[in-house]
Amino acid sequence: MNRHEIEAWYRRLQASFAAAIEEFDKGGTFESDIWSRGGGGGGDTRVLSAGRHIEKAAVNFSAVWGATPAGLPDRVAAAGDRFYATGVSIIVHPTNPHAPTFHANLRYFESSSSASGTVTAWFGGGTDLTPYYLYEDDARHFHRVLRATCDRHEVADHRAWKEGCDRYFYLPHRGEARGIGGLFFDHLTGRLEEVWAFQQDLGTQLIAAYRPILERRVETSYGAAERRWHEIRRGRYVEFNLVWDRGTKFGLDTGGRTESILGSLPPRARWQYAYEPDPGSPEAALLDLLRGDPRAWE
Numbered sequence: 232m233n234r235h236e237i238e239a240w241y242r243r244l245q246a247s248f249a250a251a252i253e254e255f256d257k258g259g260t261f262e263s264d265i266w267s268r269g270g271g272g273g274g275d276t277r278v279l280s281a282g283r284h285i286e287k288a289a290v291n292f293s294a295v296w297g298a299t300p301a302g303l304p305d306r307v308a309a310a311g312d313r314f315y316a317t318g319v320s321i322i323v324h325p326t327n328p329h330a331p332t333f334h335a336n337l338r339y340f341e342s343s344s345s346a347s348g349t350v351t352a353w354f355g356g357g358t359d360l361t362p363y364y365l366y367e368d369d370a371r372h373f374h375r376v377l378r379a380t381c382d383r384h385e386v387a388d389h390r391a392w393k394e395g396c397d398r399y400f401y402l403p404h405r406g407e408a409r410g411i412g413g414l415f416f417d418h419l420t421g422r423l424e425e426v427w428a429f430q431q432d433l434g435t436q437l438i439a440a441y442r443p444i445l446e447r448r449v450e451t452s453y454g455a456a457e458r459r460w461h462e463i464r465r466g467r468y469v470e471f472n473l474v475w476d477r478g479t480k481f482g483l484d485t486g487g488r489t490e491s492i493l494g495s496l497p498p499r500a501r502w503q504y505a506y507e508p509d510p511g512s513p514e515a516a517l518l519d520l521l522r523g524d525p526r527a528w529e
Contacts, residue, residue, distance in 0.1 A: 241319040245292040258283030270297035276491040284449040286326040289494035311342030322495040328461035330448035331362035355417040361410030374528040376440040384429040397525035462501035
């Protein structure tokens with residue numbers, strides 16, 4: 232395992248996931264935007280807009296390196312003066328409010344010291360689901376796929392990483408979860424070969440975790456009220472990404488490409504003052520779930 236192998240596999244994952252979404256949508260195609268970073272490296276931002284079922288999707292690859300930017304947390308920089316980071320990030324925003332937003336990120340990081348020659352390396356990543364209407368069979372399917380993937384690897388800790396996801400994708404200023412969780416793991420420095428095998432397995436399972444849910448929901452009928460709720464909840468998604476997400480901050484702090492970093496944002500969102508859904512409504516049921524204790528979904 233080396234950075235070139237990891238980088239090449241992330242590129243293949245980007246291509247395979249984008250192809251799977253295009254095949255499902257049967258209308259939209261991804262446009263590729265190749266970019267370079269002044270300090271070293273670059274990436275490929277692929278965006279699908281206004282598809283048949285997918286309003287927007289971004290499947291992004293990057294590999295960047297150079298001098299460690301000032302201000303990065305010690306846990307990220309590991310006291311090195313040089314860094315290398317590569318990864319793939321995925322976000323899918325369906326048009327239909329009954330189909331959930333999907334997010335995944337897999338990444339690899341190295342920090343090195345020019346003086347000593349020491350290198351610290353780690354993996355991170357995860358995936359989560361953000362529904363706008365609660366379908367419990369969708370939630371159970373998503374979590375079953377992730378649990379089965381973790382169970383195939385001794386280094387994977389499903390319980391801890393599921394709890395980590397619930398903690399991470401949370402809006403403390405709202406007292407709400409962003410969605411129904413998934414997996415979140417970060418700064419894994421030990422048994423890297425085994426973690427890398429797990430990460431590849433997880434990457435190949437992403438479409439299996441998500442596509443059956445899309446197939447069940449994209450033809451569900453909806454009207455203006457459901458679309459308004461969809462956009463209000465998308466506003467919460469935007470709030471998390473801009474206020475709390477560490478990946479967004481890391482990308483901006485390391486001189487990443489702003490358009491690519493913010494490619495995860497939905498095309499339309501809404502902020503309606505002090506909005507609360509009607510008691511007993513499907514919208515209220517979702518909000519009750521997001522404001523309560525996380526569920527195991529098993």
